[in-house]
Amino acid sequence: MGKIVSSFFISLDGVVESPDQWHFPYWSDEMGAVVEAGMQSAAAMLMGRTLYDEWSAYWTSTDTDQEVAKALNEARKYVVSSTLTKADWANTTVISGDVAAKVNELKAQIDGDIQMSGSATTVRWLLANGLLDELHLLVHPIAVGHGRRLFEDTPTHPLKLVESTTFQTGVLDLTYVPDAG
Secondary structure, rough: OEEEEEEEEEEEEOOOHHHOOOOOOHHOOHHHHHHHHHHHHHEEEEHHHHHHHHHHHOOOOOOOOOOHHHHHHHHHOOEOOOOOOOOOOOOOEOOOOOHHHHHHHEEEEEEEEEEEEEEEHHHHHHHHOOOOEEEEEEOOOOOOOOOOEEEOOOOOOOOOEEEEEEEOOOOOOEEEEEOOO
């Protein structure tokens, strides 16, 4: 049975938007190893429509890191959307309609991690519907002060810390699971 694992670069003040504008000074070999391990454990990828639009345009261009592009282009991808009717990116399936039922079916069919990188709106929805299995945060020691936050206008969701590491750069590598109490 698959589990949905969501990963974010996140600032101390909870910002997940536009990490390309604040994240790179904290990149290190330690972080690279964590990101690589997440990519290697992915049996499939799940994303929302916005991330799908961004990544499908970027990772199919010739100006990208070809090794990463090859891995992403070949990966099984699922995009949650109520408006997308056809996915042109290779190996992509659109999930619409009764999304909760279809995500549960996906989890039952896949053996391994269903990785998410970004897609905050989709992650909030998955968490609210009891479908998110693990939340992996790389907390950067910076207050960005503006931008979309991971948790905006959400109900309370108790989480349990199951793993933590501090990198030399001050980034915290935190893994949470939903806590039923």
